[in-house]
Amino acid sequence: MALLTVQDLSISIGRLAPLDSISFAVDAGEILGIVGESGSGKSLTAMAVMGLLPLIGGEIESGTIRFDGVDLTSLDEAAYRRLRGRRIALITQNPMTSLDPLMRVGAQIDQVSRLHLGLTADAAMRRSVDLMQQLRIPEAKTIHGQYPHQMSGGMKQRIVIAMALAADPQLIIADEPTTALDVTIQAQIIQIMVELVRERGLALILITHDMSVVAQACDRVVVLYAGRVAESNAVDAIFAHPRHPYTRELIRCIPREGQAPGSLKGIPGLVPSVTAYPSGCRFHPRCGDAQARCARDAPTLEDTDAGAVACHFSPGVGDG
């Protein structure tokens, strides 16, 4: 049994159904990539696991979220609060979502281990400085006493990662953690997160729109499109043999080294709005391989040992 198993999760916000029957699992020591364009439902999936849907008027319609043997969909808010930050931590794209601008960053990291682990002020501070050093923050003791506005975006994101690690969680969900950063800083932070997973046996869900980040960091991948799983598989398999046309096109959006000029095409059109999901396969209006059937029938997610894919015409699926 994996550490986190999400099974057939469907979500509603008012009359809208932005997530439809999402399934995935992530185990200790493993990095799962959740990938898709803006509007595909990646961040909503993170909010559902964190129990934060009520904040945006969302509700779980059906499905289960099993974390370490417990179905989180049955937890009340008090029980969720004991879990959040302590056993499951969230890192967001903008570090200022997590940081208090009026408080020294060290005190903010200390707070997490004092609250969740009951450490004394001294012990919490030692722990924070330790963590900051592990995250390769230079002069960690000095930085510990500084305010967020005194540091760069990359440094702030490291502080947020230190906060996420402070209570020694089992699962970290990182929602586009490096999208706003410079490329050399992005590479360092991705590297640090990969090392943390390998060394501490953490489970990490890395949410991104960028297939090159997925290829660099992840062990397994779930591709979301318009609120549904298009495909999921091990990272090597998904890049070597993408079975869903959307996966294939997402990979082709990133230029490879030595790629011929004029060969970068992108995906025509846009991710549909949740108020206007197309009939049948939701990708069919943008799909170069679509047939009449794709507009009519929604493909089911065929889940086998060789991965899962929802496409009528994928090799090895149904009568396609």
Place this chain on the structure above:
Amino acid sequence: MPAPLPAISARASAMDDASPHALLTIRGLTRDFASRRGMFGARRVLRAVSDVSFDVPRGRVTGIVGESGCGKSTLARLVLRLLDPSAGQVIFDGVDLETLTASALRKLRQRMQMVFQDPYSAIDPRYTIRSALLEPFQVQGIALDSREQDAKVAELLAMVGLNAAMAQSHPHQLSGGQKQRVGIARALALNPAFLVLDEPTASLDVSIQAQIIGLLERLQAELELTYLFISHDLGLVRYFCDRIVVMYLGRIVEILPTSDAAPRHPYTRALMDSSFEPDPTRRRIVTKLSGEIPSAFDLQPGCAFAARCPAATARCRSERPDLTREGIHAVACHHPLN
């Protein structure tokens, strides 16, 4: 080898191959900004762009790549004279922009245009797309009758792959990618020869980024445009550009003569190692760069990259390396790679 242009200054002319094929020649370009720390603090000067010289060959795509604070956006504005330089020259098609009157400069701007990163800021939200596309003609005092206006708007929308019906929309009704297409159409309205593209895809999803790059490639070929493409993404720059200028903290550290040239500056190498490929069998070994990009306010003597460079020596920390060329490849490093 083509004969060099008359030397503008001995040092500058040694730094680039000023050729008659260059549409744009930049020599010793420098721009300072002053700021105060607090209301009564001492006045501090930040040199955002420092002694930058390079050529933009006609009909080619020249890339400028670098991270926050490298001066690439300031450089974009200096090139189009949207900002005045503190020193140095910008020569467009043989004309030194500094010698032009305001009205002559405005007229020349028909031939040199800019596409901005944020298409929201480039289009007035109250305008319809039609009026946004016709604004450049008003600015230039070019009178069009309503039939000519209709034809121009339809032509421009078609050129960037947008539906003619979109003319009546407002910017907020468009997606980010559609807005960037409008931004490109507007830049093309007056048939320019030269476009500065300032991170035109940085705020877009990768799927839309690839669409926009595909569009820019097609337009460049069809209209024989010259581009200066500014980006923080070396992978994208290497795909799109014929020639790459790498900047770090206001200075050129390397000019790669071709997109597949091997980097000789450790910073370019680090940028390359940081640019991931969509292929898990080709994972990058991330260079252990120490530290952060330093503040441009307190630059140390010597090479600006020395504090982060894995190969830095005492010399690097005391003596700034000049940009020197070997053949057509230029690098500013005491200990270049290879």
